[in-house]
Amino acid sequence: MTVAATFADFATEWAPRIEGALEEIVPASDARPGELHAAMRHALFPGGKRLRPMLALIGARVTGGDVEAAVRPGAALELLHTYSLVHDDLPCMDDDDLRRGRPTCHKVFGDAVAVLAGDALLTLAFEVVAEGGAAAVRCLGRAAGSLGMVGGQAADLAAEGREDPGSFEELRWIHDHKTGALITASLEVGALAGGAGGNLSSLRQYGEKIGRAFQIADDVLDVTGTAEQIGKPPGSDEERRKLTYPAILGLEEARAQAQALADEAAALAGAICAGGERSTLDVDQGLLQDLASRIVTRSA
């Protein structure tokens, strides 16, 4: 029986496994030092959509791999994403008081503990992703470091303080690194942890396209969303004169580009799934197509 595979169904099915893995991976709040573990848990729970772990599981599935084997490495991607939020929210960075509608880590535990909680989440991410093999570690390291996510964040901060509004090329470079690199790596880490050999270049291209679409959608939401939808006051990008897609392209053109990227990503589904001789090829392709579509139509 071929069932329609929607991303929502897939996420509903696997969300408890990801939550369970995160719960198991992070030491309890009474493990010494308790305040540090409480801070890590404050940042992680309750979570959002756990998009990056879901991408890892999908990466394992559509390459014909073992989805179970990708659960803990997938959860590691959430640890890494959460560290980046904790550090981004610090007073010396974006100075945000709210995250997912709750006080940010440093507002509750102080700046020093927040720095250390972020460091510990990042370290734990690598310890756990190593269960998916050394190739998964290297993939994540490249995507998350100075030539990836952290590099994008540094360039973003540098651009924020300037008079010069910046070019479209710069905007795209920042977003591809700050957001896109980890989204692409999530799919790839999942594929590697699930046991996929062979060429993952179509999967990577898919990741780059949905990563870019995701960031454009995020920028658009910051303009059009409500505080309830985005978990923080809307309009904060404009207030800080951040370099964003709507600021450079206008809202309509930004939306159109996100949609075009999602369509291009969806068109890659066949090439990504063609590798195996699985009975679920149609379902897997449908899942990748639905995911690409959801990325741009999400409202939170």
Add this chain to the structure above:
Amino acid sequence: MTVAATFADFATEWAPRIEGALEEIVPASDARPGELHAAMRHALFPGGKRLRPMLALIGARVTGGDVEAAVRPGAALELLHTYSLVHDDLPCMDDDDLRRGRPTCHKVFGDAVAVLAGDALLTLAFEVVAEGGAAAVRCLGRAAGSLGMVGGQAADLAAEGREDPGSFEELRWIHDHKTGALITASLEVGALAGGAGGNLSSLRQYGEKIGRAFQIADDVLDVTGTAEQIGKPPGSDEERRKLTYPAILGLEEARAQAQALADEAAALAGAICAGGERSTLDVDQGLLQDLASRIVTRSA
């Protein structure tokens, strides 16, 4: 010919390889984003003794492994150690202006770039240590995270602010985690990267003992050393009412305990090296004994 193996000779022989590896691993200051890479390089170069990479190379050698294969994973330990210094020096943490006699990273580049440079060094450490295999990654992750180095740092900060001076047990817990865990992991990561199989428990015990001796010697130096020797103003621990071995045990008893630990470590040399059928057993044992001795007699 059996040559006397001193740690100094070993370090002199291998230092250029470690410096070369670090130079190769860290992107150039003109690689985008340049300021981030400049900040990473400011923190790394010129370096100190590169003790942790040397421990990794020794770990590979005394377990009969391939020392060459441990060079880059060994350099990764310096990346990780350096990240911890950059974050520890931040205003919200120890608030230090000088490190190795030079302005700290945040004094030159600002707090935000220093946070990101630390994050990028940590990430790069894991990317590179993965060249030594997934077991090396997991070993480093355990040692560096919330149940290891970062946990020790969090407990140290928590103790600093209190009226209660703290117990000897607490002091030892803090130091074993903050400093000892990474020293032990350096030996073990090197052994794993060099290809050692088998039981590394004697090597780990050796690491725990020299790690503890190292921290006691460090505390003693903060009392007795000159600014030139330690690269920052002496007496800073006392000024902050930090929990230290000399503060709890007195200077002489602290020195005696460091020496006793070094002797216990040296006595393990035979068990560590007995694993292989190598022609260099005597030399390797001598190297471990000399290293243990140097740890407590160092003056910088």
